[in-house]
Amino acid sequence: MNRDVVIIGCGIVGAAVAYELSRYNLDVEVIEKENDVAMGTTKANSAILHAGYDPAPGTLMAKLNVEGLELAKELCGRLNISFRECASMVIAFTKEEAAELEKLREQGIQNGVPGMCILSGEEARLMEPNLSKQALAALLAKSSAIVNPWEYALSLAENAVANGVKMRFESDVSGIDRVENGYEIHTTSGIVRTRYVINAAGLNAEKIHSYVASPSFRTLPDRGEYYLLDKSEGRRVNHVIFQCPTKVGKGTLVAPTIHGNLIVGPNNETPRDAFDTATTAQGLDHVAQMAKKSIPSLNLRESIRNFAGVRAATDFDDFIIREVDGAPGFIDAAGIKSPGLTAAPAIAKMVVRLLEECGLEVVQKEKWITIPRPMRFSEMDSAEKRSAWAKNSSYGRVICRCETVTEGEILNALGSYIPPRSVDGVKRRCGAGMGRCQGGFCSPRALDILAxxxxxxxxxxxxxxxxxxxxxxxxxxxVKRECTT
Amino acid sequence: MYDLIVIGGGPAGLAAAQAAYEEGLRKILVVERDGELGGILNQCIHNGFGLHYFKEELTGPEYALRFIRMVEKTRIEFKTDTMVLDVQPDCTVSMISKEEGYQVCEARSIVLAMGCRERARGAIVLPGARLAGIFTAGTAQRYVNIEGHMVGHRVVILGSGDIGLIMARRMTLEGAKVLACVEIMPYSGGLTRNIVQCLHDNDIPLYLSHTIVDIKGKNRVEQVTVAKVDDFKKPVTGTEFTIDCDTLLLSVGLIPENELTRKAGIPVDERTRGAYVFDNMETLTPGIFACGNVLHVHDLVDYVTLEGQRAGRAAAVYVKGDQKTENLRMMTLKAGKEVTYTVPQYIRVSGSADESAPVFFRVGRGILKGAVVVQAEDEKIATFNREHMSPGEMERVALPMKLLSRARVAEISVSVEDTSELLK
Structure with missing residues (x-):
């Protein structure tokens, strides 16, 4: 079987590229080493769509951030992906930092960021009453938003599959051979031949690149640790609260999540390896200390989960999106660190343009369907709840009591284009196990439904x-064995 | 319109429904989210239940069955597999089930008896890799006792709460090797009898003042690192040792499940994490009562039953219009020295000679020999001598209304004096 395009990796970038390519009459396959979409960096991050004042003007990051945010808003609306434009503040605690805010604003203007203004400490505290009294000034960016990254990547991937893209899960790529008119990709589930390859392998992008060319970048995994707090703390802040960015990143933030929780993090640490998502006591202590600088009243006793994500940073200070030298038709989409989640739909459009430049002919499909995310039971009003149950009585059986997730929603997910294989797969789709008991009650029930x-x-x-x-x-x-023999 | 809706069909809810029925209420509904009545008792297949209430030793399911049989003989209505979604302060309850869909029921009174849930890994900020094989003790208990699945072979238990201790014995009986029970505090959070019967009898080491500082593995737990902690509960460098295991059970505390309570606007005490209540178990919202583990976490189901009965009787009195609270003096109960909380937090003082208010409390540390002192300002109203008080065992005193009515101030405190020192 010869594919037109193979995408390696199904995080937010792979999913966005698959979604974009699904518009055209092409034979596309996604190869993913794990059993689900969004299993790497997309799974564990701050879940924020950035306004775009951080990246240096002229970089791909700057361009694709601002473009991506516009596209993301449109996509989230069309696909019914949980998304909220809650605006962000960068807080300055010193005069030097206040000057830094000016620079950020200048940068934002150059990058084309709309809706920014600088607030005094008092003005900021009026909008954000729990903000530290030490805050001197704040850069408000109205276009910053929060999103559910899993839902986002899944929805893009599902829509791609609904429009004919193939998914190959649990397939680790072990080698790539150049063949006439394309590539032969060796995976743990067989060989796939294709004319074009998109390397969206995240933390594995360097390895995938090395199968076809000599190294041109080095991955520098950068781990960030987080607290997720109970919904009782969800209103501690209304905006995404950043501190002034440093050389290593955007610093520790405090933000509401799309589910009504509070997220606190990250730090920047070098993990043991690219897949080391362990949390450490020191790391979390540091996060707590930093976050309390912005929001002193933060109640970390309401922590319900800690996690860590690893950023796919490289030694190159920008996204790496280009055809690989000496490997025609092989395109890297590598080094996608922050603001990668925001930029993803713009990255996807850029990748398609690069494919066209490489000679791929794209012709729009006559029929291209959109499948919006189904509404969650907990989002329904009482009339909608009644009608959901009347159509399917399994919407009356609550599986996850913290988040009020019903059996109907889980069965619906199992009937979708990319059904969940694992308990966490159910969590990412339906929210079961996301709550304060962290699956203590619902995981045996979700496991039973899955089995x-x-x-x-x-x-x-x-x-x-x-x-x-x-x-x-x-x-x-x-005992049972002994009894039967 | 129901006279009473009881939310939760565990021991507290069943006792409340039964007591309200005996007091003459007839239109009673019990709403239970699980498929069967009995609550968490159904997975507690070990014995030791009912020693106080029935003066015999029963298993959890046997204890539950006694009450299920009792209520089955009444006209109390039950909805199982039904989840309450919302409670309004006017006693309107919305609920959903597969059988009946979304329903809104009205009542004259409500008893909250939703029980509690376990604290999970995130609540104690337990560092290490994110792996399979980490369970709360109660979840593991459900898998093993109800569903017949094993959760691991080489087990370490963090925390020495009662469910953890019981699971140490259960896993041993099921053929697993329980390697250690690690407790951050200098004392166990569980009942002494469980320490003896579950750990000592099975030669399972208990590491007090220790905690887990790292969890390693690829997909499932492979190793934990244990370290001693100092007086501030911080790990002491150099004291680390590792245990190879495939399972980590967490028994690190229970939290009353009061999301419905909070949503209804009923004030909640941050110390107990349950509603503030009067001595008749009424919350600060008239007509809504609370009992059992949703109010404060108990060690013994026998006391849950008694508390449930008290709430049920009070709900009946309320519905019948016999609750005369207007003319009663209200007293605030304060947790004094060595005491972490009291339930109730308020007492309506009747002058009645034969009435007393049961007061539950816990101490903050182990006290060999002490005196429970009830005090109004500088005046000692009552003293009760107690031996072997520990944070893991709830204490109970009954305060005669007559004594309380003599107090001149509106606030009394319950404190404990450590008298063991005086003996020396």
Whole structure:
């Protein structure tokens, strides 16, 4: 089977490229090493769509951030992806930092960011009453937004599949051969031939690149740790509260999440390896200390989860989006660190243009469908709840009590274009296990539904990645064996 | 219109419904989110329940069954597999079930009996890799006891709450090796009898003043690192040791499940994480009562039952219009020295000679021999001698209304004097 385009990696960038390519009469396949969409950096980050004043003017990051934000807003509306334009503030605590805000604003204007203004400390506190009294000034950016990154990547990937893109999960790429008119990609689930390759492998992009060309960049994994707080703390701030950016990043932020929780983080740490998403006591202490500088009244006792994500940063201080030297038709979309989530739809459009420059002919499909995200039960009013149940009584069985997620929603996800394989897959789609008990109550029930749907033993259902098994067997298995023999 | 809607069909809710029925209420509805009545008792298949209430030793399901049988003989209505979504201060309750869909029911009174949930990994900021094989003890208990699945072979338990201790024994009986129970405090959070029967009897080491500082593994837990902690609960460098294991069970505390309560605007005490209540279990919202683990976390179901009965009786009195509160003096109960909280927080003082208000409380540290002192300003109203008080065991005193009515001030305190020192 010869594909026109193969995308390696299904994080937000791979999913956005797949979605963009699904508009055209092309044979496209996505190869993903894990069992689901959004399993790397897309899974664990600040979940923020940035306004675009941070990147240096003239960089790809600056251009694609601002373009991407516009596109993202339109996409989230069309696909019913949870999204809220809550605006952001960068807080200055010293005169030097206040001067830095001016620079950021200048930069923003050059980058084409709309709706920015500088507030005094008092003005900022009027809008954000829990803000530290030490805050001297703030840069307000009205276009900053919060989003659900999993839902976003999933929805893009699902729409791509609905429009004919193939998905190949649990397929690690072990090598790529140049063949006539394209490439032969060796994966753990077989060989795929294609004319064009998009390298959207995130933290693995350097390795994938090395299969076809000599190295042109080096991955420098950069870990950030977070707290997620209970909804009781969700209104502690109304805006995304940043501190002045430093050389390593945008610093520690405090922000509401789209689900009504509060997110606090990240720091910048060098992990043991690119896939080391462990949290550390020192790292989280540091995050807590930094966050309290902005919001002294922050109540971290309401923590319900800690996590860490690894940024796919490289030694090149910009996104790397180009055809690889000496590998015609092989395009890197690498080094997608922040603001990658924001830029993703613009990155996808750029990748398509690059493909066209490489000679790919794109012809729009006559029929291209849009599948919006189904409404969650918890978002429904009482009339909608009544009608959801009348259509399907499984909407009356609550599986996750913290987030009020019903069996109907989980069965609906299982019937979707990319059904969940794991307990966390259910969480990413339906929100079960996102709440204050963190799946203590619903995970046995979600596991049971999954095992029945996939017709496998409960021991085969994983927490998240394929080998993250939850159960180790039946109780009294040995006794039972002895009784039967 | 119901006389009473009880939210939760566990031991507290069943006792409340039964007591309200015995007091003459007839239109009672119990709403239970699980498929069966009995609440968490159904997965507590070990014995030790009912020693106080029935004066015999029952398993959790047996204890629950006694109450289920009792209420089955009444005309109390039950909705199982039904989730309450919302409670309004005017006693309107909305709920949903697969059988009946979305419903709104009105009542004259409500008893909140939703129980509690376990604190999970995120609540204690437990560092390390994000892996499978980490369960709260209660979730593991459900898998093992209800669903018949094993959750691991080599187990470490963090925290020494009762469910963790019970699971140490259960996992051992099921053929797993329980390698350690690690507790950050210098004392156990569980009942002494559980320390003896679950840990000592199975040669499971208990590391007090220790915690887990790292979790390693690729997909599932492979190793935990344990370290000693100092007086400020901070790990001491150089004291680390590792244990190879595939499972980590967390028994690090229970939190009353009061989301419905908060949403209804009923004031919640941040110390107990349950509603503020009067001595008749009424919350600060008239007609809404609370009992059991949703009010404060209990160690023994027997006391949950008694508290449920008290709430049920009070709801009946309220519905019948017999609650005469206007002329009663209100007293605030304060947690004094060595005491972390009291339930109730308020007492309406009747002058009645044969009435007393049961007061539950916990101490903040272990006290070998002490005196519980009830005090109004400088005046000691009552003293109760107690031995072997510990944070893991709830204390209970009954304050005669007659004594309270003599106090001249509107605030009394409950404190504990450590008298063990005096003995020396």
């Amino acid at each position: 029945k749907y996939w017709r496998v033993a409960p021991e085969e259902i994983s927490q998240d990645r394929t080998d993250m098994y939850i159960l180790t067997g039946e109780t009294k298995a040995e």
